[in-house]
Amino acid sequence: MNRFDVEAFIDRQPIGRNQLVVLLVCGLVCFIDGFDIFMIGKIAPAIAADFGQPPEAMAFLFVCQQIGLAAGAFLVSPLADRFGRRRMLIWCCAAFGAITLGSVYAQTLDQLAILRGIAGLFMAAGLPMALALIAETTPDRRRSTFIALSLAGYSSGSAASGAVAAWLIDLYGWESGFWIGGIVPLLCIPLLMFFVPESIKFRAERNPNDPTIAGTLRGLDPGIELKGDEVFVLGEGNEKGRKARLTDIFSEGGDG
Incomplete structure (x- = not known):
């Protein structure tokens, strides 16, 4: 995995x-x-x-x-x-x-x-x-x-x-x-x-094994290397990763 x-x-x-x-x-x-x-x-x-x-x-x-x-x-x-x-x-x-x-x-x-x-x-x-x-x-x-x-x-x-x-x-x-x-x-x-497209973060949170995410990622970066056994997560802090929530847009940083 x-x-x-x-x-x-x-x-x-x-x-x-x-x-x-x-x-x-x-x-x-x-x-x-x-x-x-x-x-x-x-x-x-x-x-x-x-x-x-x-x-x-x-x-x-x-x-x-x-x-x-x-x-x-x-x-x-x-x-x-x-x-x-x-x-x-x-x-x-x-x-x-x-x-x-x-x-x-x-x-x-x-x-x-x-x-x-x-x-x-x-x-x-x-x-x-x-x-x-x-x-x-x-x-x-x-x-x-x-x-x-x-x-x-x-x-x-x-x-x-x-x-x-x-x-x-x-x-x-x-x-x-x-x-x-x-x-x-x-x-x-x-x-x-x-x-x-639908938010990749939302799709990864809903289904970490969603096969359509790989196609979206390749559309963003044609040179990306994917092995086909990826589990898509948000962050690397824990096993399930962070959940995507609508309220996150008001609490996350940016332009720093």
Whole structure:
């Protein structure tokens, strides 16, 4: 049995196309996540006016979204440790993209509020899952930089929602924010499916004998020598190695 430390392997890799593609795709997810979450505050006056309601009538909608975001952070995000970061991120993009698009057809503010609450479940999980994929693909020396860039994308999404409120509402109505917030996450799905592999660290933690890990490692380093009897572990400190957990991205170092 040949123990192979995938964590050390990733940390030895130079920054190349594979890491940059993951950064760009997951950074786009962070951007649209920030856009979707903060968009509603920018277009709320236009929504209330269109439904013939005073601005304070939007309070229930904001409460529903915040409840959804809080519940999603506690209930949906941890599922990435069970089913995989990439798989759950794809499902989250599909869910909050489709629900955001469906919100355009809400007939009442109460319907819109409920839809925003449900969408919030999945919006809350999008950011940590995208950051986990980036962190577990990037060498330790650049991990903090890549995470910071992704968080900047999240903040840029919030700023972009203000631009929509300033420029597009007068032309296309408040629905334009929901069209953008719904279509972009759906476009992220094929990018995640075809260009972003599942985290090697997660796969090694789930199944140290996973034969597909060897193929992924060869894709990152064509010159790697594998004997075929490798047991893939995280770290060399103990027999089973360290477990990959979503919360690790906030406790590991980088750029040191």
